Amino acid sequence: xxxxxxxxxxxxxxxxxxxxxxxxxxxxxxxxxxxxxxxxxxxxxxxxxxxxxxxxxxxxxxxxxxxxxxxxxxxxxxxxxxxxxxxxxxxxxxxxxxxxxxxxxxxxxxxxxxxxxxxxxxxxxxxxxxxxxxxxxxxxxxxxxxxxxxxxxxxxxxxxxxxxxxxxxxxxxxxxxxxxxxxxxxxxxxxxxxxxxxx
Amino acid sequence: xxxxxxxxxxxxxxxxxxxxxxxxxxxxxxxxxxxxxxxxxxxxxxxxxxxxxxxxxxxxxxxxxxxxxxxxxxxxxxxxxxxxxxxxxxxxxxxxxxxxxxxxxxxxxxxxxxxxxxxxxxxxxxxxxxxxxxxxxxxxxxxxxxxxxxxxxxxxxxxxxxxxxxxxxxxxxxxxxxxxxxxxxxxxxxxxxxxxxxxxxxxxxxxxxxxxxxxxxxxxxxxxxxxxxxxxxxxxxxxxxxxxxxxxxxxxxxxxxxxxxxxxxxxxxxxxxxxxxxxxxxxxxxxxxxxxxxxxxxxxxxxxxxxxxxxxxxxxxxxxxxxxxxxxxxxxxxxxxxxxxxxxxxxxxxxxxxxxxxxxxxxxxxxxxxxxxxxxxxxxxxxxxxxxxxxxxxxxxxxxxxxxxxxxxxxxxxxxxxxxxxxxxxxxxxxxxxxxxxxxxxxxxxxxxxxxxxxxxxxxxxxxxxxxxxxxxxxxxxxxxxxxxxxxxxxxxxxxxxxxxxxxxxxxxxxxxxxxxxxxxxxxxxxxxxxxxxxxxxxxxxxxxxxxxxxxxxxxxxxxxxxxxxxxxxxxxxxxxxxxxxxxxxxxxxxxxxxxxxxxxxxxxxxxxxxxxxxxxxxxxxxxxxxxxxxxxxxxxxxxxxxxxxxxxxxxxxxxxxxxxxxxxxxxxxxxxxxxxxxxxxxxxxxxxxxxxxxxxxxxxxxxxxxxxxxxxxxxxxxxxxxxxxxxxxxxxxxxxxxxxxxxxxxxxxxxxxxx
Numbered sequence: 001x002x003x004x005x006x007x008x009x010x011x012x013x014x015x016x017x018x019x020x021x022x023x024x025x026x027x028x029x030x031x032x033x034x035x036x037x038x039x040x041x042x043x044x045x046x047x048x049x050x051x052x053x054x055x056x057x058x059x060x061x062x063x064x065x066x067x068x069x070x071x072x073x074x075x076x077x078x079x080x081x082x083x084x085x086x087x088x089x090x091x092x093x094x095x096x097x098x099x100x101x102x103x104x105x106x107x108x109x110x111x112x113x114x115x116x117x118x119x120x121x122x123x124x125x126x127x128x129x130x131x132x133x134x135x136x137x138x139x140x141x142x143x144x145x146x147x148x149x150x151x152x153x154x155x156x157x158x159x160x161x162x163x164x165x166x167x168x169x170x171x172x173x174x175x176x177x178x179x180x181x182x183x184x185x186x187x188x189x190x191x192x193x194x195x196x197x198x199x
Numbered sequence: 200x201x202x203x204x205x206x207x208x209x210x211x212x213x214x215x216x217x218x219x220x221x222x223x224x225x226x227x228x229x230x231x232x233x234x235x236x237x238x239x240x241x242x243x244x245x246x247x248x249x250x251x252x253x254x255x256x257x258x259x260x261x262x263x264x265x266x267x268x269x270x271x272x273x274x275x276x277x278x279x280x281x282x283x284x285x286x287x288x289x290x291x292x293x294x295x296x297x298x299x300x301x302x303x304x305x306x307x308x309x310x311x312x313x314x315x316x317x318x319x320x321x322x323x324x325x326x327x328x329x330x331x332x333x334x335x336x337x338x339x340x341x342x343x344x345x346x347x348x349x350x351x352x353x354x355x356x357x358x359x360x361x362x363x364x365x366x367x368x369x370x371x372x373x374x375x376x377x378x379x380x381x382x383x384x385x386x387x388x389x390x391x392x393x394x395x396x397x398x399x400x401x402x403x404x405x406x407x408x409x410x411x412x413x414x415x416x417x418x419x420x421x422x423x424x425x426x427x428x429x430x431x432x433x434x435x436x437x438x439x440x441x442x443x444x445x446x447x448x449x450x451x452x453x454x455x456x457x458x459x460x461x462x463x464x465x466x467x468x469x470x471x472x473x474x475x476x477x478x479x480x481x482x483x484x485x486x487x488x489x490x491x492x493x494x495x496x497x498x499x500x501x502x503x504x505x506x507x508x509x510x511x512x513x514x515x516x517x518x519x520x521x522x523x524x525x526x527x528x529x530x531x532x533x534x535x536x537x538x539x540x541x542x543x544x545x546x547x548x549x550x551x552x553x554x555x556x557x558x559x560x561x562x563x564x565x566x567x568x569x570x571x572x573x574x575x576x577x578x579x580x581x582x583x584x585x586x587x588x589x590x591x592x593x594x595x596x597x598x599x600x601x602x603x604x605x606x607x608x609x610x611x612x613x614x615x616x617x618x619x620x621x622x623x624x625x626x627x628x629x630x631x632x633x634x635x636x637x638x639x640x641x642x643x644x645x646x647x648x649x650x651x652x653x654x655x656x657x658x659x660x661x662x663x664x665x666x667x668x669x670x671x672x673x674x675x676x677x678x679x680x681x682x683x684x685x686x687x688x689x690x691x692x693x694x695x696x697x698x699x700x701x702x703x704x705x706x707x708x709x710x711x712x713x714x715x716x717x718x719x720x721x722x723x724x725x726x727x728x729x730x731x732x733x734x735x736x737x738x739x740x741x742x743x744x745x746x747x748x749x750x751x752x753x754x755x756x757x758x759x760x761x762x763x764x765x766x767x768x769x770x771x772x773x774x775x776x777x778x779x780x781x782x783x784x785x786x787x788x789x790x791x792x793x794x795x796x797x798x799x800x801x802x803x804x805x806x807x808x809x810x811x812x813x814x815x816x817x818x819x820x821x822x823x824x825x826x827x828x829x830x831x832x833x834x835x836x837x838x839x840x841x842x843x844x845x846x847x848x849x850x851x852x853x854x855x856x857x858x859x860x861x862x863x864x865x866x867x868x869x870x871x872x873x874x875x876x877x878x879x880x881x882x883x884x885x886x887x888x889x890x891x892x893x894x895x896x897x898x899x900x901x902x903x904x905x906x907x908x909x910x911x912x913x914x915x916x917x918x919x920x921x922x923x924x925x926x927x928x929x930x931x932x933x934x935x936x937x938x939x940x941x942x943x944x945x946x947x948x949x950x951x952x953x954x955x
Binding site: 005006027052054055082 | 502597
């Protein structure tokens with residue numbers, strides 16, 4: 001339980017979120033909010049998220065979809081007079097919320113990111129065919145067929161131009177030492193979890 | 200003067216010889232100007248030309264010199280003869296540079312130049328060489344009233360420059376507000392940590408300084424005299440009085456915190472755990488780096504809330520309307536007291552704008568780094584609940600009506616109220632408002648004077664007829680000429696420094712005190728030489744009065760912006776020369792014209808305007824007189840000419856020391872001798888005035904607003920006299936103003952009073 005305007009949640013963010021120790025340095029000028037191309041699409045601009053963290057609004061922050069809207073354009077980072085790595089903090093917050101299972105369900109960016117990661121982690125290479133099909137079929141079979149039909153001409157065009165290999169559907173290409181690659185990812189996750197006290 | 204000998208010199212350099220018929224000008228000087236000696240020179244300001252003039256002064260017994268060359272603002276060194284009276288006819292900036300170089304314009308250009316020669320000759324004949332103040336006395340020591348950081352700095356700086364100092368402090372120890380602090384906000388790089396106050400070091404330095412004499416538990420119970428010869432009566436608490444003679448005074452009486460008892464809605468007085476900034480400093484001093492305890496029960500402090508702008512920046516009229524500019528920094532520092540002792544203590548600063556002047560931004564960042572939480576908000580109320588408080592506020596970033604429920608300590612940043620003494624203008628302002636039909640101020644004043652009401656205590660106890668303290672500007676802060684001369688009050692030789700002048704922090708106060716000490720030294724030295732201190736620094740002339748003509752109307756004593764004129768028992772004016780700034784406002788005020796300066800008088804200007812050749816009604820050549828303030832309007836005109844901005848050839852310009860020195864007789868004389876219009880150009884007046892003499896342009900515009908009747912009596916249109924506000928930067932606008940006015944005069948038609 002975090003108390004209003006007490007530092008409990010701020011401290012949690014500082015410990016658990018990548019670049020979270022920068023949150024206290026925001027001076028609320030709003031340049032980030034004014035610079036963000038996604039301006040009309042989030043509920044809370046970055047500086048407001050930072051203020052909410054300082055005000056101890058833990059649930060509201062972690063359940064928010066605002067940080068998921070970040071497209072990593074880095075406009076805010078370039079312009080921040082206090083040199084906060086805002087993009088990184090946004091991703092850090094999103095990641096932390098996701099790990100806690102608090103992030104909003106069916107948030108498209110989150111779904112895509114999850115698909116992308118799982119796709120990549122299998123073979124060490126992105127399988128674009130499986131990735132696109134995964135996206136098309138995320139809302140059920142009927143919707144997936146509809147989506148695929150809508151994109152049919154683009155897909156066939158890519159096949160013709162040899163930009164898409166239909167055989168990728170069966171396994172596909174990958175790195176040479178898959179066992180080693182998986183061991184590396186496992187080790188990295190262990191280190192990360194240990195650092196952030198995730199069991 | 201029997202042995203007056205006038206010599207006129209006409210320069211042919213800078214194109215004057217090509218554009219003007221200088222032989223004809225020489226003829227005018229000889230015939231109409233009655234100059235005994237007239238010479239032309241092709242390059243008057245070079246060594247040879249100046250030597251020629253010097254030789255004439257030495258060998259030909261020349262006493263008055265008229266130089267027809269460039270503006271009086273140019274070549275002041277070459278033509279700076281101190282042993283003769285000098286007038287300058289402005290032929291370069293005033294004629295050839297502001298007139299078109301065409302054949303058609305040649306005639307009017309020449310007429311203009313001839314008039315300026317006539318005016319220069321007429322003026323110089325009425326001038327005498329200023330002798331300086333015969334009553335000049337040099338008492339070189341400086342009195343500093345107030346022994347806080349500002350006062351101590353002023354005393355030490357004056358002493359370092361070699362001047363004796365008398366330091367008077369009301370309380371039993373030096374240090375003032377700073378002595379109450381646990382630590383101060385940082386004054387040097389990297390501006391990250393609170394620092395020790397300089398009080399102990401300065402106290403020791405003063406104790407070791409033989410130049411500084413300290414009176415503790417003492418007040419200045421009487422201040423009489425003028426710069427260079429102030430007599431100060433110092434009374435101590437024990438009842439003894441001493442008299443000290445000093446040359447100048449620095450008032451560094453600082454501020455008091457705004458009384459938090461006026462803020463019951465913020466919980467002050469309702470809970471012992473709501474304190475003002477002084478209260479917190481006392482707690483921190485008691486803890487001395489240890490844990491600060493909750494006042495109500497000595498319990499552990501876990502949460503502290505700082506409420507910024509408590510009773511400040513208030514638009515309801517109940518509290519201080521202004522920002523004190525130092526409390527944000529103080530709150531950051533105080534939050535650090537807690538964070539440095541224990542980083543787990545929650546400190547929240549609820550601010551309006553977080554104003555951190557100077558290098559305060561670094562200090563703010565340091566506070567954030569230590570985990571102080573800053574939130575922009577407006578506190579509506581503080582409720583006491585047991586040993587804790589609930590702070591209700593509107594978070595303006597999140598637009599959230601919210602509260603901090605369990606604050607152990609609430610600190611109110613209440614801001615600075617100047618210790619400036621008695622507001623001598625209250626009654627005056629009330630009287631003016633009452634005259635205009637608004638009695639509210641007068642009623643408030645009378646109520647404040649009722650028996651038993653607490654009266655403000657005078658700081659200086661001046662014996663001036665204008666009141667016991669220096670005038671106040673806004674919100675009770677002492678007077679200062681905020682644009683040009685920040686430390687100068689309207690009482691010459693008395694300077695104010697530190698938070699009594701405007702709200703400020705310690706860094707600024709120390710800078711301020713150093714500046715004021717330098718100004719005080721300047722005043723002392725000038726007073727000793729019988730010269731004006733500022734802004735006419737070095738001026739040796741001072742007002743002379745023909746008392747036998749005086750009607751005791753008191754206008755000069757009332758209107759003098761600087762309190763330089765007292766009254767004797769018979770209500771005759773008594774001039775205090777070294778308090779005078781030589782603006783001539785008294786000369787402009789005097790209805791019987793008995794006040795004058797040796798080199799600037801009713802006659803020097805009056806004879807100039809009468810010397811101008813006014814063509815008859817049918818010539819289609821109007822004449823417009825311009826009386827231009829020599830501080831702003833005249834330089835603007837000169838600079839306009841340097842840029843070859845052309846203006847009407849029908850104007851004749853006379854520089855005046857200040858529009859306040861313009862006597863209405865000049866307007867009368869000008870109009871009755873056939874001028875078609877009179878333009879007056881002075882500085883901006885009002886609350887954000889730019890007048891060098893504070894009230895001069897305001898008084899002038901007031902006087903001129905009354906001139907309508909006179910014009911009607913003379914059968915003239917009101918537009919024939921017009922006042923304009925001109926800034927020194929108006930080099931495009933001034934020629935336009937002149938041309939527009941000239942066009943208007945053409946429209947109205949020529950004055951019917953020509954040729955009488």
